[in-house]
Amino acid sequence: MKKKINYLLFFIFLFSGIFFGFSQNYQVLYKVSFHPQKDKTDLKTEYMRLETLSESKSIFYNYINKKDSINSKKEGQTPYLRFxxxxxxxxxxxxxxxxxxxxVFNEALKTDWTINNKTSEFNGYKVQEAKIELDGRQWTALFAPEVPITSGPYKFSGLPGLILKVYSEDGDYSFEMVELTGHTSESYFHSFQAGKYTAVKKKKVEKFISNFLKEPGARNFTLHNSYGDQFDYSFSGQKDGSYKDMNDYVKGVFEKYNNPIDRKTYILIF
Incomplete structure (x- = not known):
């Protein structure tokens, strides 16, 4: 009888572990490789993380604030993908x-994936292929039905399994999973300051950026470098040397990242 009870307890703990394993929240680290400049071969790599709170809620953010062996960036360096x-x-x-x-602006998630039933293996997982158009680019995703996470990197969502890799077919952007873990107490949800953001329409942001880039020297703005230094520029009202220098400087900065992920609405981070 004692032996039967021990076996019963073993199976209770076994199935409890399986249940909690599938119902817990997750942290997924992605390596993002991208070409910041149009028609250039220079490839940048940054790390971003997906955290899931539930089946229907998640957060995706840049992982540069974590200084460990995965993130080899120099302390204080400013990332390109600061969204x-x-x-x-x-x-x-x-x-x-x-x-x-x-x-901050709201968008409806696109979930009109075209799923290919053909299966293959990726990083030890059985995966299927799916395709979608998003933000002016054609994308291909490899997802694992065995991992019950419908959220994905960036705005990708709605597939019946975790996206292990998704890449634009033009070769400019790629998100690839490098680590999958359970949640820890150090959740970004707890520290993210959503209250400092102003709700605007997406098209208004695009117009704001477009107008700024036409004549940056005629506006007041703050510059930050990768070492944390700050410089405040104020337009004097005269198109003098400072005005011309600021125009040239800012245009040079944006030429270094003129290939944002969103092609439909030209969203840049500055």
Whole structure:
């Protein structure tokens, strides 16, 4: 009888572990490889992390603030991909900043995937292929049905399994999973300051950026470098040497990242 009870307890703990393993929240680290400049071969790599709170809520953000063996970036270096995406049910909120405008806009999630039933293996997982058009690019995703996570990197969502890799077919952007773990107490949800962002329409952000780039020297703005230094520029009202220098400087900065992930609405981070 005692032996039977021990076996019964063993199976209770076994199935409890399986249940909690599938119901717990997750942290997924992605390596993001991208070409910051149009028609250039220079390839950049940054790390971003997806955290899931539930089946219908997640947050995706840059992982540069973590200084470990995975993130080899120098302390204080400013990343290119400084946006945060929070998914809630069938929509997402995109958080970014441009010239001290901390903005957030709402978007409906695109889930009209075309799924290929052909299977293969990727990083030890059985995966299927799916395709979608998003933000002016054609994308291909490899997802693992055995991992019950419908959220994905960036704005990708709605597949019946975790996205292990998704890449634009033009070769400019690629997200690849490098680590999958359970949640820890150090969740980014707890520290993210959503309250400092102003809700605006996506098209308004695009117009704001477009107008700024036409004549940056005629506006007031704050510059930050990768070492944390700050310089405040104020337009004097005269198109003097400072005005011309600022025009040239800012245009040079944007030429270093003129290939943002969103092609439909030209969203840049500055």
């Amino acid at each position: 945060t995406v929070i998914r809630e049910n069938n929509s997402c909120k995109y958080y970014g900043n441009f010239n001290d405008l901390y903005f």
